[in-house]
Amino acid sequence: MEQMAARYAHRSVRSVFLYTREAHPGESYRHHTSMEDKRHHARAFQAEFGIKRQILLDDLEGTVHRAYGMLPNMTWIIGPDAVIHYKAAWTDPVDIEDALRCSLDALERRMKDKLLPYHSERLKWRGRDDDKFRARLAKNGPQAVTDFYGS
């Protein structure tokens, strides 16, 4: 997502990361009980993954996260006049870039080619790597592993 953000920055595309509650809290990264907890975790995330995108913090009640669907790793694309161009339950950079190109093309051509928008939906697929996921949970702490997989 960072690489994609850099590729499209010059085409009036902003990319932001909206920091939510901890999806899989554990002993190393516990649930947030204050905004300072959230800031601390967000800074750790920024450093660990080299995030260059703007990171925006939701409030402690998750107001924005709840308004947009409350899933752990969604991506939305929103255009001028607040029109929703894309929403996905998971973040797939390939699919997002495809949608981004489509929207950019349409926005550039809409007046000249008299384009009109319409709603569509599709089913998408994502790969599963249980070993990698389990290892990632283990970094959060043993509780994160047992909460997901059981004891």
Added chain:
Amino acid sequence: MVAHEYNYAVFNLRAEMGKFTEFQDHSLHAAREAPDFPLEDLDTCQTVRLKDRWSDGLVVIEFGSFT
């Protein structure tokens, strides 16, 4: 939903999987209007408006957390 309910200390697989089904019935869809909210910028600690991210073009918003 209050903060201590939203920020669960223990992940509940069944409850969280149910959210994916609810997402399909979510009221916000493509072609509709996205709501605006204030958010805190991590680097500057300033409050910004979400709508300012899309005011002059497209914005890609990834939601997530460290865990």
